[in-house]
Amino acid sequence: xxxxxxxxxxxxxxxxxxxxxxxxxxxxxxxxxxxxxxxxxxxxxxxxxxxxxxxxxxxxxxxxxxxxxxxxxxxxxxxxxxxxxxxxxxxxxxxxxxxxxx
Numbered sequence: 774x775x776x777x778x779x780x781x782x783x784x785x786x787x788x789x790x791x792x793x794x795x796x797x798x799x800x801x802x803x804x805x806x807x808x809x810x811x812x813x814x815x816x817x818x819x820x821x822x823x824x825x826x827x828x829x830x831x832x833x834x835x836x837x838x839x840x841x842x843x844x845x846x847x848x849x850x851x852x853x854x855x856x857x858x859x860x861x862x863x864x865x866x867x868x869x870x871x872x873x874x875x
Contacts, residue, residue, distance in 0.1 A: 794818055800857045804849035807842040813850040817858035821847070 800817035810830040814823040824847075830839055 796858075796861050800854070800861060802850055802853040802857055804846050804853060806845040806849070807838075811839070811842040811846045813843075813846040815850045815854045817854050817861065819851055819854055819858075821850070 796817070798816050798818045798820075801814055801822065802817070803812060803814045805812045807827075807830060810827040812823075812825040813821060815821045824843070826839070826843075830842070832838070
């Protein structure tokens with residue numbers, strides 16, 4: 774590898790992976806469950822940034838329903854965030870499948 778190509782001790786794959794993380798962190802997606810009773814937002818790096826629960830769905834007699842709505846919303850938003858990040862890195866790499874990035 775050329776001496777000037779190894780930037781800051783990182784190889785090309787490490788640089789691409791770092792760029793993916795930075796770009797993914799900028800992307801936000803949202804999902805909801807229960808007709809909007811539970812709303813979740815996450816970044817492309819799979820970190821939740823907000824969780825909103827409509828107070829009207831807080832029923833101490835039916836905690837399981839609320840738990841199910843939260844799980845559904847979180848799973849949906851994480852799937853969307855992962856897809857968004859994959860699309861961004863795919864666009865950045867011109868569709869090339871670079872091992873270690875997906």
